[in-house]
Amino acid sequence: xxxxxxxxxxxxxxxxxxxxxxxxxxxxxxxxxxxxxxxxxxxxxxxxxxxxxxxxxxxxxxxxxxxxxxxxxxxxxxxxxxxxxxxxxxxxxxxxxxxxxxxxxxxxxxxxxxxxxxxxxxxxxxxxxxxxxxxxxxxxxxxxxxxxxxxxxxxxxxxxxxxxxxxxxxxxxxxxxxxxxxxxxxxxxxxxxxxxxxxxxxxxxxxxxxxxxxxxxxxxxxxxxxxxxxxxxxxxxxxxxxxxxxxxxxxxxxxxxxxxxxxxxxxxxxxxxxxxxxxxxxxxxxxxxxxxxxxxxxxxxxxxxxxxxxxxxxxxxxxxxxxxxxxxxxxxxxxxxxxxxxxxxxxxxxxxxxxxxxxxxxxxxxxxxxxxxxxxxxxxx
Amino acid sequence: xxxxxxxxxxxxxxxxxxxxxxxxxxxxxxxxxxxxxxxxxxxxxxxxxxxxxxxxxxxxxxxxxxxxxxxxxxxxxxxxxxxxxxxxxxxxxxxxxxxxxxxxxxxxxxxxxxxxxxxxxxxxxxxxxxxxxxxxxxxxxxxxxxxxxxxxxxxxxxxxxxxxxxxxxxxxxxxxxxxxxxxxxxxxxxxxxxxxxxxxxxxxxxxxxxxxxxxxxxxxxxxxxxxxxxxxxxxxxxxxxxxxxxxxxxxxxxxxxxxxxxxxxxxxxxxxxxxxxxxxxxxxxxxxxxxxxxxxxxxxxxxxxxxxx
Ligand SMILES: Nc1ncnc2c1ncn2[C@@H]1O[C@H](COP(=O)(O)OP(=O)(O)O)[C@@H](O)[C@H]1O
Ligand SMILES: [Mg+2]
Numbered sequence: 001x002x003x004x005x006x007x008x009x010x011x012x013x014x015x016x017x018x019x020x021x022x023x024x025x026x027x028x029x030x031x032x033x034x035x036x037x038x039x040x041x042x043x044x045x046x047x048x049x050x051x052x053x054x055x056x057x058x059x060x061x062x063x064x065x066x067x068x069x070x071x072x073x074x075x076x077x078x079x080x081x082x083x084x085x086x087x088x089x090x091x092x093x094x095x096x097x098x099x100x101x102x103x104x105x106x107x108x109x110x111x112x113x114x115x116x117x118x119x120x121x122x123x124x125x126x127x128x129x130x131x132x133x134x135x136x137x138x139x140x141x142x143x144x145x146x147x148x149x150x151x152x153x154x155x156x157x158x159x160x161x162x163x164x165x166x167x168x169x170x171x172x173x174x175x176x177x178x179x180x181x182x183x184x185x186x187x188x189x190x191x192x193x194x195x196x197x198x199x200x201x202x203x204x205x206x207x208x209x210x211x212x213x214x215x216x217x218x219x220x221x222x223x224x225x226x227x228x229x230x231x232x233x234x235x236x237x238x239x240x241x242x243x244x245x246x247x248x249x250x251x252x253x254x255x256x257x258x259x260x261x262x263x264x265x266x267x268x269x270x271x272x273x274x275x276x277x278x279x280x281x282x283x284x285x286x287x288x289x290x291x292x293x294x295x296x297x298x299x300x301x302x303x304x305x306x307x308x309x310x311x312x313x314x315x316x317x318x319x320x321x322x323x324x325x326x327x328x329x330x331x332x333x334x335x336x337x338x339x340x341x342x343x344x345x346x347x348x349x350x351x352x353x354x355x356x357x358x359x360x361x362x363x364x365x366x367x368x369x370x371x372x373x374x375x376x377x378x379x380x381x
Numbered sequence: 382x383x384x385x386x387x388x389x390x391x392x393x394x395x396x397x398x399x400x401x402x403x404x405x406x407x408x409x410x411x412x413x414x415x416x417x418x419x420x421x422x423x424x425x426x427x428x429x430x431x432x433x434x435x436x437x438x439x440x441x442x443x444x445x446x447x448x449x450x451x452x453x454x455x456x457x458x459x460x461x462x463x464x465x466x467x468x469x470x471x472x473x474x475x476x477x478x479x480x481x482x483x484x485x486x487x488x489x490x491x492x493x494x495x496x497x498x499x500x501x502x503x504x505x506x507x508x509x510x511x512x513x514x515x516x517x518x519x520x521x522x523x524x525x526x527x528x529x530x531x532x533x534x535x536x537x538x539x540x541x542x543x544x545x546x547x548x549x550x551x552x553x554x555x556x557x558x559x560x561x562x563x564x565x566x567x568x569x570x571x572x573x574x575x576x577x578x579x580x581x582x583x584x585x586x587x588x589x590x591x592x593x594x595x596x597x598x599x600x601x602x603x604x605x606x607x608x609x610x611x612x613x614x615x616x617x618x619x620x621x622x623x624x625x626x627x628x629x630x631x632x633x634x635x636x637x638x639x640x641x642x643x644x645x646x647x648x649x650x651x652x653x654x655x656x657x658x659x660x661x662x663x664x665x666x667x668x669x670x671x672x673x674x675x676x677x678x679x680x681x682x683x684x685x686x687x688x689x690x
Contacts, residue, residue: 009489011486011489012486012487012489014486015483015486015487016487018483018486019472019475019479019483022475022479023472023474023475026474026475026513027474215470215473216466216468216469216470217470217471217472219431219436219466219470220464220466220470220471222436223434223436223459223462223464223466224459224484224487224488225456225459225460225487225488225489226487
């Protein structure tokens, strides 16, 4: 008799799970969030946020209008990085447009440019760049050196062919491993799965439990024979299901819309996702034990998101971060999940590579869960 | 059972953030008894009730609830107690049936369906069983809450201000129901603010600033204070209160619409003062009522503990 009362009771636990599903079904806002959040983020990060920006607005100051200079401009546009939006009368006004952020680049073609070229004096063309966001201009500038060669080969013909030096123009285009086209989505979209799961799992479990406390229904629950462990685990089951649905949603979008390749094992990917979901749910439960109300739960959740988004290698390359940031990043489950999922999708990793990145996530979940159990209040004290 | 009482607690204490909100509370409730728990807001009623059903751990004190130790056997108490929280605490985004069904499941009832159906029928809510609970009015929510905490057939009901914000007809029905339940042997501890409800309880306790000030039947509580009360009637009672208060022996005046109740412990002194101050008014000695006593207790507790609390 006593054992049955003190121990975990499956039917009581199941009644808790049922209740959560019933409530979730009626919670339109939450439901919208489950589907809307991944879609919104996919659009934002997959399309809008592009770390290899192209068609950057460029102004040209044409002090010398010739076949050669027109050819230079058109070759620049053909790279895809530059889009000539303005032709300016003088350097001062072009500089002003640059300062105001209306253009990203200014191309200054000096007077007598063509004549100087034909005389073999090697004149300079000045390309001014708004480099306040280096990642926006980095790739564009990298493409510039090869332009000169292309123009030379194309336009310096006949008696002037010798000026081109006879050398074949060589490319300095960056070579990208695992992502030959240099598409940012291929890197960003898999990383999004972890970011979205972190947001929904932590936030929703945090809210689900504090909501009971805030509405006073927790008092009712605690007055019944339901055990705290049954309340906790019963409440998170629906969110495991939600997590898997979201993972699938993102995966499908990645494949169909963003043409992210799947080189590795899908089952290994789902296994990784489950471990990652567990780690995040443990964070959600801990937050809800610490938070007094739903607002605090949301604030704590954001407090947790920040290092995750910044230090997990999602936003910035992990190897580019200073040592202390890498140390923090290594403790976060998202860092390991990002490596796992990119490894599986892009590099063709599988079960064999799962463990090296899984144990830090499991360790994290175990530690956080211990904290949660310690702080969980069985009474209203 | 190790005790003849449904509730038998002694020396309960509870502090929040260093402030003692329940001080040495002792209560005994017999089986089949309706026990009224009275006191102003913030006096510690809810906290005391929570300690009795294991929702709060007392800082000190001991006792039993249905024969089980309130600290060590809280899990066993929970199975046999129906606790109705002060604030409505069922799920507003579940339907009426889903709420009852959840409670029945949680208590592991075998005849769950029948129990829920019967509760819905008794409530007269069968037709609205699939309506969301949040759409019910205050009176209906209160009835649902009572039905839900009776579902698992508890032996003891702990009702925390169950009739706050409920209209008079619904309140009367509610008390009829409580008496029916008590007649079947269920014990009821009910906290309330209403005097008329206090008078419908078998026994009463009055708590202020965390301290029990009176305990017993209504007659015992009235008798224990040794108050004598006179009613003063007439036109223009308005200015009279001040004048009466200033007189020796008049410890308390309470305005009751058509009359002022003047009370004091010294009967002779009270009468002399009244005859002096209220000449021209109609005065007569009356029975001291429960309300006079509670007002007296509250004022006195303010003087004694109000500053310290
Ligand atoms: N969980 C809590 N934390 C801090 N203070 C509390 C808590 N619960 C009650 N109190 C305080 O204890 C006092 C008694 O409250 P309560 O028992 O709710 O009184 P009542 O039910 O008689 O109105 C109040 O001053 C209240 O603010
Ligand atoms: Mg209260």
